[in-house]
Each structure stands twice: as C-alpha cells, then as structure tokens.
Amino acid sequence: MMYVSFYTYRGDKRTVSKDLGSAVATLPCFVQGQCSVLTPNILAQYNAAVIGCNYMYIDTFGRYYKITDLVVDEAKQMHITGAVDPLKTWDSQIRSCPGSVSRSEQTGVGDIIDSQLPIVPGAESTLTEDIMGTLATTGLSDTMAFVVTLK
C-alpha cells in the first residue's frame, strides 16, 4: 500500500515549479500488477473528489505525475494511470543546474540580434539628417565661385 496525494493544477505544463496547492485528497492506493515509476497504474477506493484532479504525488516513488487516465469499475474502485512530471519532481535540482539561455522573458533585450522578430514587407520609413559636425557652416556654398581661365 502506498499513499497518493491528488491535486488540481491549472497552470502551464511547461512551468518548472508548479504550484499545486493543497492536496484535494490523500488516499491509500495499491499497485496493479507491475508498476512503472514513469507511468504508474494504481488502484484506489472510489473518491468523488479525486475525479476532478489532474496531478498526483506518489510517496513511495517520490515523484509527481500528471494523471493521464482514471477508470472507475463496478466495484467502485478507481484505476488511475499517470505520467511522471520530471520538471515538478526535480524542480529544485533543476534550478541549481547551470545552463545557457537563448531566449528570456525578462532579460536579454538588445543583447543580440533577435532573428525571430520579423520584418514586415513594405512601408519602410526613412529619416534624413543633415550633418556638418563641428563645422560652423557647410563646406559648400550656395553661391557658385567661377574659376575663370583666360589667355
């Protein structure tokens, strides 16, 4: 027998440290035949609260799982299958791992060329800017000088 806690999660599955909140229910469960730690298949007494859950934690395996299916039989038993969520399971360890980031929401503006920023065809804008720098006046004159060569 193992104890399994059931949760309801509404966030993005790509979130590493998912906030599952408090367990909806914690039930004693049993293994059906051979049981994988990655895709376990467990048996529990029917509990209406569990029907609405999509996450579970199996203390024996020490892992969080996404509930992939739940089947209720005529004997009022729930056959629950799940798939391990390694992000949630190992989140604290993951956070400590060094990594190289290619895109980031909160940092990175202006770091490098963002090849994913598309250029829309047409409607190019132009700005013009007269420049003379530190010259007091432009080097060219609006009044022509004539270089006249005479015999």
Place this chain on the structure above:
Amino acid sequence: MAISDKWIAGGTIDVSSGITAIPKAYKVGKVPGQNAQMSFGYYVKTHWTEAEEQPSLMDTTYGYCATDGNFCANTGVLWNCGYSNPSFNRYKRYDLTSSAQNAIGFGRFYPDKGTYANIGIYGGTGASSYKDDASNTPLSNYLNGKNARNTATFSSKPQVYGRNLTPVVEGFSLKDVMYVPVIMAYRLASGVNPVAATKAEMQAYYYRLSSIDAYENVEYQNFPYIMGVYMQPVFMNIENKTVSTGFTNGFTGFCNGEYKITTGVYDESGGQKEQTITYYPLYGDNNSTETTLDGWYEWRPEETDPTKRSKWASHPSMHPLCIMGYGSNGSEWNKQFIRVDGSGNYASGGKLILTGDWLKTDLLEVSSSEKWVKIYSDTITEANVHDFCEYVRRQAAYMGGFFRCDGRLDLIDYRLIDEGTYMGVIDGSGITHGDYTKGVENAKNPSFDWTDAINDTNFKPGGGGPTSGGDHDKEQSSYGGDNFSMNDRTMAKFGLHRYVMEEGEFDTLMQFYKECLDYKGARKKYIDFLVDKGVSSDDAAELWNAWFPDRSSYLAQMYGDLGYGEDPHKNLVSILALPVDKTEIQGSEENINTGYYTTAKTFTLNTTLRSGASYDVPYAPVTDGFAATAHVLNSTVKVIDLVRDHKIEHPKGWDDFRCYEPYSRCELYIPYHGNVTLSLAQCLNKYITVQVAVDLISGASYAVVLMRGSSGPYAIYQALPGQMGFNVPYSQDSSGYNAGSLMNLSAASQSNKIEKYRNVANALVATGSAIAGKNAFGAVGSVLGGIATGQQLDVQSDLIDFQIEHSADGRAVANSPSTLTGWAVHQTCQLIWHFPNMLAYNDANYANLVGYATARTGAVGSFKGFTKFNNVNLSALTCLDEERNAIMAALQSGVYL
C-alpha cells in the same frame, strides 16, 4: 521654334508724342530668361513658434504684414496694400513693447510722389491712421499677441498695431507657394495717369499674361516693352488657404542713376535698410557701380537651422522677385509701378538709364534731352504671342513650384489641381527643365506629394525599447593607426591667368567683352538710322570712320589687343563653376588680364565721330578704360571639409540590435559624390568626417569618409570620386554675346564681303556730290540693307544672351542642359536612415510567449519567466535518463521559471 527666333529687332522710338502706331504688337525687350532655380529637397512646413520659447515675441521669426482682408483683417492695411503684396518684414531685434521703436513697418513707393513713405506702425483703420511713430498703437495688442500661437485660425489671432501676428518661419512647403509670373513692362508715355507725357514707367502686368494669351486686354496696346518676367511668390495654404501675400519693397525714387529701394528690412538702429541699385548705361558712363542686394540677402533667417537656410531662405535673394514698389494708379490698385522719371527729374537728372542688372538687362535709356529712346527690343506680335506665353510659362515652370498665369489673387479659389494651376516638373534629381503639368495632371507630377520626411509619422515599429541592454561589453573598438590627411596642391599656371570670380565679377568681365562688341552694335544702330533718313556722302564718310575707327586709340587698342574682328571671348579658355566659397580658393586681387589686355588701362575714345549731322550718335563717349579686378586662384587642388567629427547616433534612440542591419540601415549622402552605405556595426557612435579634394581646374573631385572615436587618428573608411566643378560652355559659338553674323561680316573669312562694302563706301566718298542723289541713295541703300540684315541678327543674338536650357542662381548655361544639374541638389552631407516595418518588439506578449534573444549563462533558477535554454548541465540530477531527457527537451523548448 523658340520665341526668341521670331523676335523682331526693335530700334529707336520717338516717345515725344506718345505711341500710336504699330497696333496689336507688343514690343518685347530682352526677356532676361530664367535667373533662378529653387533649391529642392525636403521643405519644412511652416509652423508656429511658441512665443514663450523666444526671448522676444518675434525674435528669429519673420512675419508678413498686410494683405487682403482675409489675412490681415484690417481695413487700414487693406487700404494701404490694396490687393497687392505686403512687405516681408523683419521683426527681430526690436523691442516691440516700446512704441517708439517703430518696429513694424514697411516702405511704400508712390509713383505719383516720386518718393517713398514709411508707413510704419499704425493702428486703427483707414487712411488717417497712417503713422510713422505708432503713437496710436495700443501696446496691449502686441502683448496679447504673445498668445497668438495658441489660437487656431488667423481670424482669431491677436493683432499688433492692427495687423495679425503671423510667425511664419523657416521654410515653406512646395504647396505653400504659388508663383505668378509678372511681366515687367516698359510703357511709354500715353497720357494715361500716372504716366505723364514723355516720361516712362515700368509697370508690372502680373494680371496680364492671360489677357495677352486671350487677346483680350487693350490697356497696354500702346506697347508694354516687356523687360523681364519675374516670379512673384504668392503664399497660400499657410493655414486656412486664405493667405495671399508676396514681397514688395519701397522705392525711394531716382537719383543720378541710382535707385534706392527700401527693403523692408531694418538695421540695428531701427532704420529701414536701403538697397542702392545703380544702373549701367548702355555705353558706359561714370555710374557703373555694382548693385547691392543686401536687402534681399537679409531675408535669411539667420537664427534658424543653416540647413534650412540653404534650402529656402537664401534663395529668395537669388530669385528675380518683384523688386517693385506698389502704388495707386487712380483706381487701379492691382498694379505695381516703378516710375523711371520720378517727379520732374528728367530736367535735372539728365540721361536716365533704366535697367536691372540683377536681371542682366541693359535695356533702356531715357533722356529728356534727347527725343530718342534707345531700346533693345523684340516684338511680340499676335502671330507669336502664344509662343511668348509659353515662354513665360516655361520660365515659371523652371521654378519647380505651382504657378498660375491668370493673375488671380483670390487664393481661396486656388486649388492645386485646378485647370488654371500649373506645376513645374521636377525630375528625380531635383532639376527643372521648364516642363510643367496643368490641372489634374498636377497630381501625377512626381513632386506633387513631396513631404517632409523628417516629420514622417509612418514609422510604427514597436516604438523604442528599453535603452539599457545586456551585461556584456558593448564598447566597440576604436580606430587607430596612422592618421589620414589630404592637402592642398598647386601646380604651375602655364602662362594662363586663372581667377576666382563671383557672379558679379564674371559679369564684369563679360561686360568688358560685351563692350568690345557693342561698338559694333552701336554702328549698326547708326546704320539703322541712316536707312531711315537717307545718307549723304559725308554721312557715308562718317559711317566709314565710325565703322572702322582707326582714329580711336581706344578701339584700336581694344581690337588690336583682342584681335580685330575676332570674338574677344576667344581669350576665355574655360569657366568652371564650383559650389565653394570664393574666399576658400582665392589669392590676391589683381587687374584682370585677358589676352594682351589689362583691364585697368585707360583710353580715350574719339568723342566726335561725326560732325554737323542732324542726328545723334547713339553711344556716349568713353573716357576711361574698363577696370575690372579679380582674385587669382590660390591653389590647384583644394581640400574642403564637408563634415567634421559628426557623431553618428541612432535617431530612434534605441540601444539594441535594431540599431543595426537589417533593422536599421544608414547611408551617407555626399554632394557630388553619391551615397555611401555605412556599416552601422562599424560606424554607430563613431565620429565621421567627410573631406573632398577638388581639382579647381577640371572640377574633378575625390571624397573621403573618415572615422574615428571621440578622439584619436582619422582612419579612412570610404573614398569615392565625384565631379564638383561644372564647365560652363562659353565660347564664340555658344556665347550669348556672340555677335553672330555681324562678326562674320567683319571676320577675315568674310573679307570679300567687307571689302565689297568698303569699296562702295569709298566710291561714295570719292565721288561725293558727283553722284546723283537718287542713285547714291539707291546704291547705299542696297549696301546698307545688306548690312542691316547682319545688324538685325546681331541685335537678336545680343538680346537673347543665352540659349537657355536651364539655369541656376542667375547664371545661364549655354547649350548644355546638364552642366549645372549637380549643383541643384542638396549641398549638405546627409545621413539617410532606413527602417523597415517591424512588428512590435517591446511588447509583453512577445516577451512572455517568445522571449527576447539573449546569450547568457547561469543557474536555471536565476532566470525568471519564459526561458529557453540552449543547453543545461543536468548531471546533478539523480533521475532516470528518460526523465533527464524529458527535462532537457522541456528546457530547450522553453519553460516558465
């Protein structure tokens, strides 16, 4: 066929009894041709300047005064200005809070007074309110005017001394200006007020082109001698399209060959600047001094951006705008006049010469002591009046803007695509060629929709991201190494004389050449007279002496030096026009040497070419030589800075990858050398210097673009060849002063013809009275008729000046329409930035769903929000491999932290 080809040579006209003959013919003097060209590019829209930003309300601004009721909304002004052209006054440097300053005012010329009156400041309405001292002016009006810019329409603008404040500054949109060709005409006495008998006036018929075109108007059937076609700018569309105005100046009357024109510009002491114009007589006298046009140049808004100045403000000074007074002719308010005679000045003033050397028109000589008026003129007849009108339209089209020829000033009706509205065609290089569109076709004109790109609001990418970037070192490497430099070079002159001339100095040289030829022109006038009056043998002898004046040391010297019978222009080897400041390339000043002739020499012309004759010699004695000086050229290759240490900064204020290609692109425009693409990775935040080395003999040039950091040596970035100088064809064949067939008559190649005439004349002299008068007249008449043909052609070529294809800035170009085209383009280096249209970048959704590109490293937990990893070291995890792979896949495809 060009109109000039049809013109009929004029002659002398007796004005003592008015003009009654030659009906339905319009005598047309030398139409000076198009003397100006607008500078094109981006025109800055007119705008209001906030009063609070200025130390004085009108400081750095220019305003219009008075025009029609819509603009000025003051009947007093309206009364004064009529329908015409208000002054373009300068308000700067005046304390308008002091009524004693008399700051706002303008001169006004009254032809019936022969003097001017400074209308000055006045308040109230009606003629009685004219004041010079502004004593009636309520200063509160001015003070209220400080808020002028806060109001939306002219009608609600506060007024200063009865005039609305109109702080119009800096420049005008192409669409804000409508040109109205003004035909300046010389009208002889006809007894019509204000023209008194035997007196002359200039009159502007800027209403009249359409009338000429339509054969309708008869008012000037007594021959307006059209002297010039001015372009009068009429400003419109300033705000509510009810603005009509223009330029005018006061005119102070006549004084011994000088006109003083009150410019409407004020000097430091508060006085109106006067512009003295001294006119050249046809054959020289002691009044040959230069015309100064300070008043026009003073229109430059000096305090504004010099680049804007180059675009607009300096060019009015080069425009043949109406330099005319304005006044009443009875009820005819819609005309402008310059009285030649003033009030009774004939008697004391002696010979009056009326011309306009800003137009290069040596046209008119009026003298009360002589009943002859010498007019170089051509005739417009009904047969070619349409050609003339087309000529005028083309001249207007050279200005490149909008224009109308119907003389209408009710600008509220002006629409840019009205059938009566024309628009000069500006080609892709900013050059006009005299072509125009009309009516709805204007909308298809390439320049119709020119706008100010600087104020372009089409740019709508994300709109400025954070200015702080990543944590890596963005400091770019500096330019180093040996410093690059260019230096002036000078080579030998090889016996040639090279001078640096301004336009006026060049004109002086041409005047000298022209005078050489004018002696021949004078003879032909003389001959013309003889044809009319008949000739005696004595006359024929005089003719011979005048024609071949070997007694004249002056002429002998002149022709001997320059080559008798040859065009003196042969001594003119080349003319190179360069858009550089004359002072940059000039050396010491000396008397001009041309051929073997030094212009400073003094000669005395035999003043009595004929005696006892009953007619006048049509040219005045020359008692001195022709003095002309110019500065020698100081170098052969000149290095000129166009830009010095300009920091290239991104105009959008970004500090990210968008500052670089392909999200930003930058080109450098170098006048006369084209565009250079700048690599922003190399150049952004660097300092750019542009120098050109120009060969002052050939005009070839080389531009170099130099880069460096804020200091240190200059490194060459780009170098490219160009052509800054433009050869101005000016030779015997292409010269307007080419005496044409008259030259041919006297040239060696035509010696047989000359000899023939010589023989006939000699025979007449030898036989004297022995020849029967009738036969003698017949013989001479036949000879002179042949000569007269040459004379007429000479007159024609003399009047035409140039076969103008186009010109710029008063200098016509002969037979080479492309010669000066480069000059018309923008004279200042320019950075041209391009930005493609991009999606929003500084956007929360973009950040949350896509993320900003970066290349950072760190613990996974040190990042927040959406994060995408290239790689993560997961070796510390004790999970299964399958789990590890799943974790890696998730991190690489993006997770939320």
